[in-house]
Structures are given as C-alpha cells and as structure tokens.
Amino acid sequence: MKIYGDGNSGNCQKVKWVCDRLKLPYIWVGVDTLKHETRTASFLKLNSAGQVPVVEFDDGRTLAQSNAIIRYLARGSDLIPSDPFAAAKMDEWLFWEQYSHEPYIAVCRFQMVYLGKPASDLDPDKIKRGYAALARMEQQLAVTRFLVGDGFSLADVALLAYTRLAHQGGFHLDGYAALRRWIGEAERSLGLMPAP
The missing domain is CATH 3.40.30.10 (Glutaredoxin)
Known part of the structure; x- marks a missing residue:
C-alpha cells in the first residue's frame, strides 16, 4: 500500500x-x-x-x-482492546481527539512553527481550549497508565501525535506530570525517540 x-x-x-x-x-x-x-x-x-x-x-x-x-x-491487533466496551472507550478518545484536541493543540503548533506567529498572537480561545484538553488527559492519566486502562491502544497513538509536540505550539507541560510520564511511555511503546 x-x-x-x-x-x-x-x-x-x-x-x-x-x-x-x-x-x-x-x-x-x-x-x-x-x-x-x-x-x-x-x-x-x-x-x-x-x-x-x-x-x-x-x-x-x-x-x-x-x-x-x-x-x-490495526483490526485484529493488540492496539484495539479485545473487550468491546474498552474498544468503545478507545473510539471515544479517537473522536474526542479530532474534535476537542487537534483543533487547538495542532493548530497553535502550525501557526507558530509554519506561519511564524509568536505565541502572543495566538487566539486566546484556542489556547484556553488546548489547555482544557491537556487537563482532561492529565486527569485520566493520573489514574490509568494509558488512556484506556493499562493497555497501549490506538487512543494513545492518536493523542500522542500532537501532544508530544504541544510545546511547539506554546503549551507548557510543567504542571502535567502524568501527561509527561505518558508521553515517554507512549513514545517507547512505538519505538520513537523523544520529541525535539
């Protein structure tokens, strides 16, 4: 393919x-x-x-x-939980990522990295919503190892993509210990070097 x-x-x-x-x-x-x-x-x-x-x-x-x-x-692989409810929770995170995370974290990164905007010129609402998304992830990851319990899934793959680069969009992760721990574990699960 x-x-x-x-x-x-x-x-x-x-x-x-x-x-x-x-x-x-x-x-x-x-x-x-x-x-x-x-x-x-x-x-x-x-x-x-x-x-x-x-x-x-x-x-x-x-x-x-x-x-x-x-x-x-990933159908039939360990990236999709075998339990139907856990698989549905994974899908919940996948839909949420595209609607409530990517439009803020990724867009701010795009504007700073590719359009050359300073952080001070970013839309304050996008910043607020981006931090709300990061806070929701932090809350979940404070109680579970990965987004859907203890198993690494597509939810982690999807949300890692832009979360590991959030700092490039002006988002600071200093107060997000569980999120930073998860980024490292998710990167290792995929065999990735830490984000630059």
Missing part, C-alpha cells in the same frame, strides 16, 4: 507509526501541504477533500482520515 502524507503532520505520523509497529509494508509518498500538493487534480482523485493522510491499497481502494485509517489497519 501507499501512504500519501506530509511528514510534518501528526495525523500522517499516526498512520506511519501504526504500520511500523505492526510491521505492515508500505511506500511513503511525500506530499507537501504548504506547497498545495493536496490541491492537484491527481491528489484530489485520491481524496476529494484534499487532505492527508490518504492510504491507497494494492487493489486501488483509498481511505482517508487518520483515525479511520489506523482503526482499519
């Missing part, structure tokens, strides 16, 4: 990490979103929404949306 992705995107990294952990063979096709390569006619045939990541399978079928992709790729 081919993964069309931008290496700077946490959403794309999730897909790569799952493939690497599960030893699924793939070809990485680099797509530079800042150069509008997701707006070309050839890319829009893969995903009419014009977003990365997109996976193209050997039979020509394509799948977009990072959490849908990782959910499909």
Whole structure:
C-alpha cells in the first residue's frame, strides 16, 4: 500500500507509526501541504477533500482520515482492546481527539512553527481550549497508565501525535506530570525517540 502524507503532520505520523509497529509494508509518498500538493487534480482523485493522510491499497481502494485509517489497519491487533466496551472507550478518545484536541493543540503548533506567529498572537480561545484538553488527559492519566486502562491502544497513538509536540505550539507541560510520564511511555511503546 501507499501512504500519501506530509511528514510534518501528526495525523500522517499516526498512520506511519501504526504500520511500523505492526510491521505492515508500505511506500511513503511525500506530499507537501504548504506547497498545495493536496490541491492537484491527481491528489484530489485520491481524496476529494484534499487532505492527508490518504492510504491507497494494492487493489486501488483509498481511505482517508487518520483515525479511520489506523482503526482499519490495526483490526485484529493488540492496539484495539479485545473487550468491546474498552474498544468503545478507545473510539471515544479517537473522536474526542479530532474534535476537542487537534483543533487547538495542532493548530497553535502550525501557526507558530509554519506561519511564524509568536505565541502572543495566538487566539486566546484556542489556547484556553488546548489547555482544557491537556487537563482532561492529565486527569485520566493520573489514574490509568494509558488512556484506556493499562493497555497501549490506538487512543494513545492518536493523542500522542500532537501532544508530544504541544510545546511547539506554546503549551507548557510543567504542571502535567502524568501527561509527561505518558508521553515517554507512549513514545517507547512505538519505538520513537523523544520529541525535539
């Protein structure tokens, strides 16, 4: 299969990490979103929404949306809890990540790292909501090792992508001991070097 992705995107990294952990063979096709390569006619045939990541399978079928992709790729693996309720809790975190975490943590990072905005120019509401997301994770991780109990799951993969880079978006994790502990454990679970 081919993964069309931008290496700077946490959403794309999730897909790569799952493939690497599960030893699924793939070809990485680099797509530079800042150069509008997701707006070309050839890319829009893969995903009419014009977003990365997109996976193209050997039979020509394509799948977009990072959490849908990782959910499909990890079926039958230890990254999805075998207990149906625990699997549903994992999905709860996956939906929450895209709606209540990524729009704040990732967007602030994008604005600072790629648009060159200083932290003082960031939308105060995005900062407030980003810290609320981090606080919710801290609260959970103070009582469980990973987001869904003691087992590492896709919930951890999805939320690690931008949480480990939150500092690049102006978010300070000094008061988040459980979150910092989890970042280290999740990175080790995926065989990743600590985030820069």
